[in-house]
Amino acid sequence: MTLKDLAKELGLSPTTVSRALNGFPEVSEATRKRVVAAADAYGYRPNMRARSLATGRAMAIGHVLPLSSEHEMMNPVFADFVAGAGEIYAKAGYDMLISIVAEAEQARAYEEFKHKGSVDGIIVHAPRMGDPRINLITEVDIPFVVHGRASQSDVPYSWVDMNNQRAFQRATTHLLDLGHRRIALVNGLENMDFAIRRRRGFEAAHEARGVPHDDSLKFSGEMTEQFGHDTTRALLARPDAPTAIISSSMIPGIGIRRAIREAGLEMGRDVSVIIHDDDLSYLPNGGDEPLFTATRSSVRDAGRRAARMLLDIITSGDTTPRTDLLEAELILGPSTGPAPVAARMTDIS
Amino acid sequence: MTLKDLAKELGLSPTTVSRALNGFPEVSEATRKRVVAAADAYGYRPNMRARSLATGRAMAIGHVLPLSSEHEMMNPVFADFVAGAGEIYAKAGYDMLISIVAEAEQARAYEEFKHKGSVDGIIVHAPRMGDPRINLITEVDIPFVVHGRASQSDVPYSWVDMNNQRAFQRATTHLLDLGHRRIALVNGLENMDFAIRRRRGFEAAHEARGVPHDDSLKFSGEMTEQFGHDTTRALLARPDAPTAIISSSMIPGIGIRRAIREAGLEMGRDVSVIIHDDDLSYLPNGGDEPLFTATRSSVRDAGRRAARMLLDIITSGDTTPRTDLLEAELILGPSTGPAPVAARMTDIS
DNA sequence: CATGGAATCCAAACCGTTTTGAATGGGGGC
DNA sequence: GCCCCCATTCAAAACGGTTTGGATTCCATG
Numbered sequence: 195m196t197l198k199d200l201a202k203e204l205g206l207s208p209t210t211v212s213r214a215l216n217g218f219p220e221v222s223e224a225t226r227k228r229v230v231a232a233a234d235a236y237g238y239r240p241n242m243r244a245r246s247l248a249t250g251r252a253m254a255i256g257h258v259l260p261l262s263s264e265h266e267m268m269n270p271v272f273a274d275f276v277a278g279a280g281e282i283y284a285k286a287g288y289d290m291l292i293s294i295v296a297e298a299e300q301a302r303a304y305e306e307f308k309h310k311g312s313v314d315g316i317i318v319h320a321p322r323m324g325d326p327r328i329n330l331i332t333e334v335d336i337p338f339v340v341h342g343r344a345s346q347s348d349v350p351y352s353w354v355d356m357n358n359q360r361a362f363q364r365a366t367t368h369l370l371d372l373g374h375r376r377i378a379l380v381n382g383l384e385n386m387d388f389a390i391r392r393r394r395g396f397e398a399a400h401e402a403r404g405v406p407h408d409d410s411l412k413f414s415g416e417m418t419e420q421f422g423h424d425t426t427r428a429l430l431a432r433p434d435a436p437t438a439i440i441s442s443s444m445i446p447g448i449g450i451r452r453a454i455r456e457a458g459l460e461m462g463r464d465v466s467v468i469i470h471d472d473d474l475s476y477l478p479n480g481g482d483e484p485l486f487t488a489t490r491s492s493v494r495d496a497g498r499r500a501a502r503m504l505l506d507i508i509t510s511g512d513t514t515p516r517t518d519l520l521e522a523e524l525i526l527g528p529s530t531g532p533a534p535v536a537a538r539m540t541d542i543s
Numbered sequence: 544m545t546l547k548d549l550a551k552e553l554g555l556s557p558t559t560v561s562r563a564l565n566g567f568p569e570v571s572e573a574t575r576k577r578v579v580a581a582a583d584a585y586g587y588r589p590n591m592r593a594r595s596l597a598t599g600r601a602m603a604i605g606h607v608l609p610l611s612s613e614h615e616m617m618n619p620v621f622a623d624f625v626a627g628a629g630e631i632y633a634k635a636g637y638d639m640l641i642s643i644v645a646e647a648e649q650a651r652a653y654e655e656f657k658h659k660g661s662v663d664g665i666i667v668h669a670p671r672m673g674d675p676r677i678n679l680i681t682e683v684d685i686p687f688v689v690h691g692r693a694s695q696s697d698v699p700y701s702w703v704d705m706n707n708q709r710a711f712q713r714a715t716t717h718l719l720d721l722g723h724r725r726i727a728l729v730n731g732l733e734n735m736d737f738a739i740r741r742r743r744g745f746e747a748a749h750e751a752r753g754v755p756h757d758d759s760l761k762f763s764g765e766m767t768e769q770f771g772h773d774t775t776r777a778l779l780a781r782p783d784a785p786t787a788i789i790s791s792s793m794i795p796g797i798g799i800r801r802a803i804r805e806a807g808l809e810m811g812r813d814v815s816v817i818i819h820d821d822d823l824s825y826l827p828n829g830g831d832e833p834l835f836t837a838t839r840s841s842v843r844d845a846g847r848r849a850a851r852m853l854l855d856i857i858t859s860g861d862t863t864p865r866t867d868l869l870e871a872e873l874i875l876g877p878s879t880g881p882a883p884v885a886a887r888m889t890d891i892s
Numbered sequence: 893c894a895t896g897g898a899a900t901c902c903a904a905a906c907c908g909t910t911t912t913g914a915a916t917g918g919g920g921g922c
Numbered sequence: 923g924c925c926c927c928c929a930t931t932c933a934a935a936a937c938g939g940t941t942t943g944g945a946t947t948c949c950a951t952g
Binding site for chain 4: 565590597
């Protein structure tokens, strides 16, 4: 059932039918009702391809994800971010196009998105530091919003991001306040922008308190359970073992907890742990009570905000860059406590 | 730069240019070369919407995910499955359209996919038992492949699935062979088809060995760490505590491990644990050595297979249902061992 | 020297919408 | 009764490709 068929059925021209269905004022209320009634009697749905072609709007948003090689980690927050964005798109009648493309081919991917006309805007995921993609898409001249930021990017752009630095500064400060003086950082890969900001926050907290930070206590790697476990085991075997650990994600946090237990120690008493909690729906940080003390910021909510921002840029046509900085909450759980006295003593001595 | 512009630039008709670029035989090799050269000199990309409209093929596959309400679990395997499918689509020049839609509106969603003409085929995720969607899409008459199966569906359809029953039967049999007689099952929600099959495998193994299975040892719920932990804690507090636990996913498995440790017991010695491992890239079951004894089947690989199957159905036009049943491997890790003698004794007595 | 056929190329129709520009009819003002 | 304007409606031209059904040229064949 095409528009033409429907028009013939009603004895009207395609023009009038189209206008009736799209709410234009030049059509009488009587015929509009007649058309609408017939439309859903016949179950008519406009063909999006044809409409897109005519209007120039694709009614779709593209998400470009870097294709992770076999051994690289698939971004674990992606599913939740997309779920949040998808909610917004669905309400606004937009589709979501996802393309997974190797790092080297990203340039072409954006250009194709534009020229193929399959999307009206793009969400950029997982920016690296000084990510070249930003300049690239800016040149292509298609609306986009970045989830995260790319330090050292020279062009202005729109983004939604969590205040990574502030979150980790607060977490670190909290541990310092509890008397901890040797704190380890288990961070994500430091080619990712968020990881760099988190380390900066970690260091800034030390500096603000005049406590030196030890480079040998800072680790970065793929955020797996194994990574958390192995680094913690190594740390606890050292004579100058830290009394607290901050982890960039809950997954290594679980490995940290395991290593602490294996060492015969207790989390929250012998070693304090703070994780960052993306509030992933499939990995909740406990139920009524949290499992870990955590900085929490919902990545699903970030997805919703980024989607709203992008749709607003597209529909308003106002491309002046806008930004949305989310603050993480600091949630207290059983995984932190005052620094053990023994450690504090030896440290002070 | 449109096809017409390019044609004018070359002094050729749009017909010839189109044919040259699409490899039709009716164009001389000389002009083809000239056209191709000009095309990528000008950076010409055909507009997909126009092409789709003309050819009737959308060159896109739709994935429909149930919109999880705030409290429901977002399917944790989704990200990896999609990554696998995306690889295949990218190679074949297809786009991936994802739409997240509430359970109640799924019917309309499929119909719209068809009539809007935005996709050539559909992948159906997370089928429930007797899932009504299967009949629905069959009626809509658009190629589709189901990831998983829906028991009690009366119409034949194409699917890619893991042999859930066999995997859990093997895991259970292995525990029985180790002397365990009271085995608990920590399963996913039993409105999901895979969960039902896994329970059947669990029960079949008992029956094959003539060991009774106790309904009070079977649990199903959202597969969170907390769920694994809480049920295990309750189990271990019972006088007739099980000596082994099978978990439907690694995430509750981690909670199971935590509860075992909290009870002062050791996993693999006092309580054996087998998990099912979807081989998720961001939640590997250990590194060189596994953390858990596990039934393993890569969900990313399933995504690749489903995508290949669907593309083949679409391009061949042969819609006779095809199926692909993947067998899980049983991987031995440190989380299992012979049943403790004490338990075995009291059981025998 | 026609004739047929292969090899190339092109004009025009088509895909299903929206949108432009014009036509039609009815009613109000004079 | 005439004119103008407004409210409706429509025919036709986009949008950017593909595809159908010829045209044209060139060469070999009889």
